[in-house]
Amino acid sequence: MTDSSSPSTVKARLPRGFADRGPAEIGATNSMLEAIRASYELYGFEAVETPFVEYTEALGKFLPDQDRPNEGVFSFQDDDEQWLSLRYDLTAPLARYVAENYDKLAKPYRSYRMGWVFRNEKPGPGRFRQFMQFDADTVGSASVAADAEICMMAADTLERLGIGRSDFVIKVNNRKVLDGVLEAAGLEGEGRAAQKLIVLRAIDKLDRLGADGVRMLLGPGRKDESGDFTRGADLAASAIERILAFTAARAPTNAATLDNLAAAVGASARGQEGVAELREMAALFAAAGYEGRILIDPAVVRGLEYYTGPVYEAELTFEVKDEHGRPVRFGSVGGGGRYDGLVARFRGEPVPATGFSIGVSRLVSALRAMNSPLVSGRNLRGPVVVLVLDRDQMPRYQKIVSDLRAAGIRAELYLGSAGMNAQLKYADRRGSPCAVIQGSNEREKGEATIRDLVLGAELAASTKDRADYLELRQRAQFAVAEGNIVDAVKEVLSRSK
């Protein structure tokens, strides 16, 4: 029951960590999404979408050994007591979808989707609890050619968005290589899963914390600027240095990097397998002409534990200013990797899969930072406003605005109750290029006045002694016969195109 009759008022406020979006942001995001969609379609990926709600169990989001959902997700119980959660990414729901529709899908199954995801986390500046991702995944291919294809698609997509080849790089690594390094450092085995996750997340912070910060996270732990302490992996000094050396193993060419990696994994069979997969991918990049845009980089590990093979990240390399005004690389706008275990949760047999996720808001920010016409060049010109001076003549004004719309001109009738000056101010706030004015004088003559608001604003800002002032003033506001309003408005609109 809507409580609309209550006399007490309710405070109007967004929930913490959520945001409204205005026309400029919606328009910019839609243009960008359209370009990404076109790129993914070219690669043979097809659209599929899942709902916002899944069984908590399907998301794998119960707390360990408890019947309570993880606090990081928004959860609620259905009327049959089953726990439901808002999706926290687009990968887990895709795994559910593929498992549920396995026999119907032509495999390998390439698909893409964009959508909002939700995190029940402490909100902060720039940290939202609802944000948009754009994912592409190939399910049912064990070949690293599938991973390579997605890396190339990521590169093509960034170029299609107008990001030059010198301004981005796709970095590729392989979890098996890291496993090999850990093994060679004496850190293998199932019992080490939690420790390994700490190692992954530590390496993932290299960009932000540098080698010294990561060294602390691999060792005893690290206290950040706010005083918060992050537990470390408690590795021995020799293991820490071995891992740090591995992350720094990138060489000028993919071939040289691969040789470094082969040395780093030593005799580890899993490590060697990872290096061989990276060699295969490097050959595909070279054959298709992507060398230089896609680099093997051991510093890329990705913080999610479910990756099982190749991992990759799209990084923008141009500089922007950070919050202290210092130049920093823009950084990651997306990433992904192979997750052969996620669909297996449902099917009990391994189903190979690999996928890439773009952080949509972050990519829009990047395009804004580089003044991309895709997001900033949109024509945000407001509608033509037809003023209402005599309220009893509404049908007449309505006809004018209907005629304008019928001619394809964005137009509106002023619907408020203010006077003429306030109506013109309203038209300015709306970004209107032009106003149509008809008072009783004009009406009796069968005329209307057209006011060019763009030219009018220019004139108001200029001096009256310029030579063409009078001529311009005549162009900025003039009378036309009622039957010629549409043509006159068209003429005014064509001036500022």
Next chain:
Amino acid sequence: MTDSSSPSTVKARLPRGFADRGPAEIGATNSMLEAIRASYELYGFEAVETPFVEYTEALGKFLPDQDRPNEGVFSFQDDDEQWLSLRYDLTAPLARYVAENYDKLAKPYRSYRMGWVFRNEKPGPGRFRQFMQFDADTVGSASVAADAEICMMAADTLERLGIGRSDFVIKVNNRKVLDGVLEAAGLEGEGRAAQKLIVLRAIDKLDRLGADGVRMLLGPGRKDESGDFTRGADLAASAIERILAFTAARAPTNAATLDNLAAAVGASARGQEGVAELREMAALFAAAGYEGRILIDPAVVRGLEYYTGPVYEAELTFEVKDEHGRPVRFGSVGGGGRYDGLVARFRGEPVPATGFSIGVSRLVSALRAMNSPLVSGRNLRGPVVVLVLDRDQMPRYQKIVSDLRAAGIRAELYLGSAGMNAQLKYADRRGSPCAVIQGSNEREKGEATIRDLVLGAELAASTKDRADYLELRQRAQFAVAEGNIVDAVKEVLSRSK
């Protein structure tokens, strides 16, 4: 923590009442949304979007006199104990948005938005717990010209979607008129709110239940086919007949209908006000040339209690078959009305507003039912598939597929592990127009084979003794030099355009 290492499998299943969407539905919906957006932009409406989550209090969705959210909404508590809910429509969040940003917005404020909404209700066939609405609202205008504009916009939008003037009607009524009729029938006063809502919902079912069904709902109540009993409004027989006569007061012209309504409200001041507002709207419709497309119809009341003035509904009048194969009118695809009280909940002062909401899935179904090219004519041709016959030649195949994509041709490399016949079958399932095949023989000659899968399928279905069989067979599969693959594929694609 993702529970991906668990050996026990989880059942892959959609939550009850939710649905996945495939490429055909997503494509059809997006084309339609784009057309609606263009129509709303032409009317000067601008995009705005709110998050999926609001404070339960802001939605007005607490149970009466309790601190517990209504069971009809999905709700959960934030870590500060405040109740949050998934939005159940797009109107309540807009009211919150406008109230929160009141001084920033140029008023009257015209905006549109499309988005998913959620109902925590018992799911059933065709009844989903997540569905999409497309809304347009004007806030800050008390003039019924705002309501009239939205009705005209609804008509223009349906036409833009290819629905002919004989296939739809926008029906308009006014809650004040109904109030006048109830008053004249002795049913006025605040204490009657619950009873009035029952009356509204009963009249809203006229289309589905007919006059006899509504008569029961206005009286003692009604048992439906499944045996469920719906409580009635318990009105006296004379009041029931008066209301039913009012709903049947539509005449051949708006002018004649208005005369009937003026008689039905008798001396009620509120009723007379409603009739005057409808007269004003009818004059605007006539001036702008919408007579015949927009009809005053007393049978339209809308089931929501928050409407305060004009209410309107977009109805498709062409016939489709119902579940029993009987011809029925397609019916409503959207509706709305004036809700002057919703923003007032936050601001403590009345803020006039009116808005229209389209049921997106229902409108897509309608366009499908009429074979609209907007939703069914989309080119769903699959990608060109490059077969992989020798796995050690992946880089070579990758180059072929990259060259095709660089030429703007939707293409993919086969990434599975099956043999040639299974790969061709995969290409068929994907709807591929053409396959590129290169075995060792062809490779040694520097060639590839192009197979036209469309022509190939035609030939397979025809007889071998047609005169042009051999010539066609040659066109359906032919060899080209490696350097000419892109041109050959282009030629094949141009055949089936």
